[in-house]
Amino acid sequence: MSKYIISFLSGLIFSFGLTISGMTLPHKVVGFLNVFRQWDVTLVFVMVGAILIHSFSYFFIKKRASPLLDSQFYLPNKKNIDTRLILGALLFGVGWALSGLCPGPAIVSLASFSPSIIVFMLTMTLSSLIAHRVFR
Amino acid sequence: MNIIFDLKDCLMALLGGSLIGISATLLMLYIGRIAGxxxxxxxxxxSNKADKIWRFLFIFGLLTGGFLSSLFLVNPFDSSFSPSLFQMAVAGAIVGLGTQLGSGCTSGHGVCGISRFSQRSIVATFVFIFSGVLTVWIMGV
Structure with a gap:
């Protein structure tokens, strides 16, 4: 049970982090990517805040044998940099720039009931499901 | 090149970013999962049934936070960047494919992966920022 409370709380805090930092505003994201014209540096501060806290906490967490409410840590096994990773990241960046959205802010923004968010979520879900089938 | 720096925005971003770091910490410390x-x-x-519940609750937390934010924050979703529905549909499809091929997005690679000093995540983050910058440059916002 407490495992589920942690998941919910974690999702809740994550979404407040996104809305408070302005990352549910696509123009802030596109502004960050607009390095050659009008570079909006806000996103850099989001990354710095998140990475400072989590790299510090992870330094201590990784010394533990297991998490507090489970028997093991679930970390990716892949270590090598392959074509799939590069190609996937290249594509992701294009979609991120075209919409100013990535999966987190898109899900949080469903609360706005905006048609463009709903359309984005639909095609994102469908294409992930298809890609998951084809490539796994 | 012009740099837009708004002190209030950047302080809020630092605060919001810290919340994201705390969220990722909770998930890893308590249940050993990456907040990707x-x-x-x-x-x-x-995934299998036993694994679905915590995942669903995390996403439900995201949605709940979105609704609460729309009640308590000033225009959290009111953006000046509004592409056509067609462009959003294409973008969604590319993001879906890209995250599956690349095993992650801004949260999994950009925040959690970099915090774990994962080489794959550091490379992925540089690559998607690079292709994002290139796309915006070509798009000409």
Missing amino acids: ISGIYLSIFT
């Missing part, structure tokens, strides 16, 4: 949203979200559809 594309993965958590898709696995609601694809």
Whole structure:
């Protein structure tokens, strides 16, 4: 049970982090990517805040044998940099720039009931499901 | 090149970013999971039953936070960047494919992966920022 409370709380805090930092505003994201014209540096501060806290906490967490409410840590096994990773990241960046959205802010923004968010979520879900089938 | 720096925005970003770091910390410390949203979200559809519940609750937390934010914050979703529905549909499809091929998005690679000093995540983050910058440059916002 407490495992589920942690998941919910974690999702809740994550979404407040996104809305408070302005990352549910696509123009802030596109502004960050607009390095050659009008570079909006806000996103850099989001990354710095998140990475400072989590790299510090992870330094201590990784010394533990297991998490507090489970028997093991679930970390990716892949270590090598392959074509799939590069190609996937290249594509992701294009979609991120075209919409100013990535999966987190898109899900949080469903609360706005905006048609463009709903359309984005639909095609994102469908294409992930298809890609998951084809490539796994 | 012009730099837009708004002190209030950047302080809020630092605060919001810290919340994201705290969220990722909670998930890793308590249940040993990476707060990678594309993965958590898709696995609601694809993982086994026992694994679905915590994933669903995390996403439900995201949605709840979105609703609460729209009640208590000033215009959290009111953006001046509004592409056509067609462009959003294409973007969604590319993001879905890209996150599956690349095993993650801004949260999984950009925040959690970099915090674990994962080489794959550091490379992925540089690559998607690079292709994002290139796309915006070509798009000409």
